[in-house]
Amino acid sequence: MATTQHFSDRPRVLVVGGGYAGLYVAHRLQKKIRDHGGIVTLVDPVPYMTYQPFLPEVAAGSIEPRHAIVSHRRHLRKTELISGRVTQVDHAGRTATIEPVDGGAAFDLAYTEIVMTAGSITRTFPIDGLKDEGIGMKSIEEAVAVRDGMLERIETASAMEKGPERDRALTFVLVGGGYAGIETITELEDAARDAVAANPRLTRSELRFVVVEAMGRIMPELTEDQAKWVEKHLADRDIELLLNTSLDSAAGGRVKLINMPDKTPADEFETDTLIWTAGVQANPVNRSTDFPIDDRGRLRATAELQIAGDDGPVGHAWTAGDVAAVPDLTGGGVGGFCVPNAQHAVRQAKLLAANVLAAAFGEGEVKEYRHNNLGAVAGLGQYKGVANIMGFGLKGLPAWLAHRGYHGLAMPMYERKARVLADWTMGFLFGRDLVPLTYLQEPTRQFREAATPPAKRATAGAGKAPS
Template sequence: MPKILIVGGGYAGFYTAWKLEKHLRKGEADVTLVDPLPYMTYQPFLPEVAAGSIEARHAVVAHRRHLDRTHIITAKVTGIDHANKVATITPPTGEPYELAYDHIVVTAGAVSRTFPIPGIADNAIGLKTIEEAVAVRDKLMSNFDKAAGMPAGPERDRLLTVVVVGGGFAGIEAFAELRSLASALVGKYPEITFDDTHFHLIEAMGRIMPEVSLKTSEWVLKDLAKRGANVHLDTQVTGAIDGNVELSTGETIPTDLIVWTAGVMANPTVVRGGDLPVEERGRIQTRADLRVGTAEEPLVGAWAAGDVAAVPDLSGGGVGGYCVPNAQHAVRQAKLLAKNIVAVLRGEQPKEYFHKNMGAVAGLGLYNGVFQSGNIALKGFIAWLAHRGYHGLAMPSWERKWRVLWGWWNNLWLGRDIVNLETVQNPRYVFEEFAARPRPAAPAAPAPAAPAAPAKEVAAEKAPAAAKAPAKKAPAKAAADKAAAVKAPAKKAPAKKPAAEKAPAAGK
């Protein structure tokens, strides 16, 4: 049976496995999916998770629940030797091992792309994973808790300042959702006013959201300004040591929360750890039919899709001639990729990927959004409905759709959930604080000093010395000698015998 190995369980990987289960006949192929996480993250929902509008668990899809006939391996692929058709699997525990395959599908996705700016690696956080979204939400809420009990001053201002770096779709959505969350929190903290909160967006280009028209992006800027947000265009971050964000304009913004959304790059662990061809931007060179290789020569048995792949955009709308890395392309590429693999297994020819971008939609906080498709632009509440409608339907599986929709419905009547669970990142803190521990071993006592000998013993020990040096007799020795001299006549001792010779007997 042909063995199909899928590297990565994100959009493209999950959908490829999902559709292969649908199209493959029983026993036609053996499918294995390898990913270090046991779930797929629906990344368009991350800004809403960070704002508390969607429960974190509802924005992910468990591999094992929805992939019934796929072998799931929770591990990393750290090497690909396509010449011999084996991949190196590195599990969380245990030694790495090799796994043979007939077809490999590389869908390892992308990670945050950063630059060697002092302080960014130590103080900033990305927004590419569900864990990061939860951490951002809890951090902002914890800062409100701390600031509410502090007097006005620089440290309080730092806690209530948020800096988002990057003005693309991901950055704008995160920025707007966090601003919306902060506005909602102000109403629950009488000690904090709206003017006490400070939000700054840093963008190196002269505009935001290049995916929409300039007119639409300008409307978004005005809308953010009305909500008390500060957008710094044509500005770069030059430092972030100790949370002090230094800008190329010379301004310094002290903050306790830096969210980095300034670009992504193909997963370097997979790309650099194999022998598959890589193009100049660090992505796997992929043909329009999603086989790895050049237009003239495909690499037999190797496929790629999603953010890790440089797939030609036959519609002509891609940047540099390639499909832009977004969920819309990843899902559609994966669906075609599954069909193409089945076609090749059955001796048929694969089809080329062609998809014209349907537009872009972004949420800007509760009841506000923007939508752009060609020359059609929607703004405000109607665009927000379009945003939720599109992503609600795009969420894979009805099980997950209903969980998300049910959460939205509850929030409509009950309001945003503002429970802060930052301590869940250190769940044992209470147990550790009060847990009984063995008493430390007592340090070894120093050897006790020899006790002082009784007077008579001391006299006995020193008797020989006294015999040699009568001038240095101790008082006890002298008393003993005197006593012996008094008793001597009663025992008819020789009169001429010296007292010193009787000292030992007196000591006894």
């Protein structure tokens, strides 16, 4: 049973999730709510927002990892911050149960208004070996691990004899041909090309990059002609694109593929690097509330960004971003709803904050969310890109400049923009940083070795090949 801990007893706007939408809602509301005698409380397991469009560049060494995140503590100074997970919401009783990340006892927190912005998580399937062998590209930690893992495999392989083990180390597989997947594989290939150029024991022809996509085309946000151009671009860079193909097994690092839709056996090979970008799903916290959800687990929402019940809007309950099924009043959204991207999340958050103030304090009027999608931009490595901006297609350098320009402006907070711009400037002047942090995932290894008596080290190392 949850226990009660002491936090502010002022009227509370509880923001569940500190991603794009949650950060902007809290930032917009914190001073206004305080001036009205209340408080904004944000609950999230991590103390920062991740700007996910930059994860491929983090993985490629073009952006310092900490520069692709926004600190809650630094930018939400008038917000009450709680490091934890909301495990249940009882809106009828206006309370949320919170489980601290430090493992402490769960506690109940009362609120006046609630804003559900917990975002999305990676969507996976019960594929043999995927859980043990795969890694996503949804968090900053994953991007760093992919970067260091790829660079480590390249360096290690360069000292191996030619053969199956070396081939496995130099094979990099990505499942999912959407924007996130194509940006990730192209940025990684670009970085790997630079890494190999600096290593005389390797050549680019020894690297193998493979994209597995179950559908018959990639990047559905692009026109068919643009998608075909990207396919040719991948082929020109020796990146294998396997369309109408699905991952059947990854057990032990042995990738087994099947043709779609008949599920007949396709290619089979081994890899040490398997990246999964085949979709997202709404945060499962939705299922632990008394709010209505749709068949995809998203919170049902009105155009005013209120949570929608069977009989109309649910009072004092709001939602935005990937976690919500927000109607797309422009008619351009898939299934009639806004697509889950940063462009919508940020704009929805700004309107949601204004609507909360209008509904609770009469500051203005509650308005509907309406935004014409401006299109999409994608980076394909240094000086390469593709874009579809309001129906106008760009390729190559102009698209890459549009990609960096848009995301540089969209990155929250001026100090973060400046840091990212500095990274890009340093990269232009001196090239990307390709040094892997070898023991980042095992930081105490060297200390443990130093603390082990020489005799025991010699015994433990007997019979082992030098590393």
